[in-house]
Amino acid sequence: MKKTLSYLEIILGLVLTAAAFGFIIVPQSFSAGGVTGLSILVHRIVPISLSLILLFFNIIIFILGWIFVGKEFIFKTLMSSFLFPFILDFFSHFNYLQELQKDPLLSAILAGLLLGCGSGLVLRGNGSSGGFDVIGVILHKYFHTPVSLPMYILDTTVILLQGNDLMHLLYGITVIFLSSYIINKVLSFGKAHSKIMIFSHQSRKIRKMLLTEFDTGLTILKGESGYYEEDMDIIVTITSYDKISNIKKAVYTIDPFAFVVIEDVHAVLGKGYTISREKDPS
Incomplete structure (x- = not known):
């Protein structure tokens, strides 16, 4: 029963995360953090395919997760990494929040809520969508730091290094800050x-x-x-x-x-x- 619940939490979390990206973050062109944002930065410097750079970083993170977290966690991470692009592609064909996109600040707040709830549920199910949350899980396991803290620091650093215009930069930081806060709340829900x-x-x-x-x-x-x-x-x-x-x-x-x-x-x-x-x- 617990295993079934953990997989349901991961799937629901992926749906909410994909909704945040598909409905808001991508259409609004908000600055993106995570491994994707880091790969974009490296791609600007090194003339290598973006997909190869992303694959390289994900392989390193998967290996770290396998060594320091465990096989079950990595299996769920691989499952999430496989399902997420398909769920995101599904949401990209719809535009239910077109009116909301006229208000970037409200969009950033909603994106932060969706992303935080989604990422929190995935982590609560002992999984990961791949990326900096694996680093957060490793540090939490060995140093008992909040899972969202290293994610917030790394995501914010990547966003700042992207050098986008000030408004999109601030909206991106708003999304990351709010999502980090919500992740902690979701992870501690029922366990506080x-x-x-x-x-x-x-x-x-x-x-x-x-x-x-x-x-x-x-x-x-x-x-x-x-x-x-x-x-x-x-x-x-x-x-x-x-x-x-x-x-x-x-x-x-x-x-x-x-x-x-x-x-x-x-x-x-x-x-x-x-x-x-x-x-x-x-």
């Missing part, structure tokens, strides 16, 4: 976590409630209240967004005077999150 700190004199009851009712790990810190100078246990737990509301209700049912702090976390690593709880730490 928050840190909850609970200051209470009923810490034993709250601790038992969290462990039994919500099956969430926690840490007990020793603290002291600043005003009353009383010793107290501070409970720290990391949980998913969907549990926050119920945890708050349960905490205040036990202790109406509890002090609770909730904040977003960007990454959670370790047992129960990236490592199975059943695994022996040794």
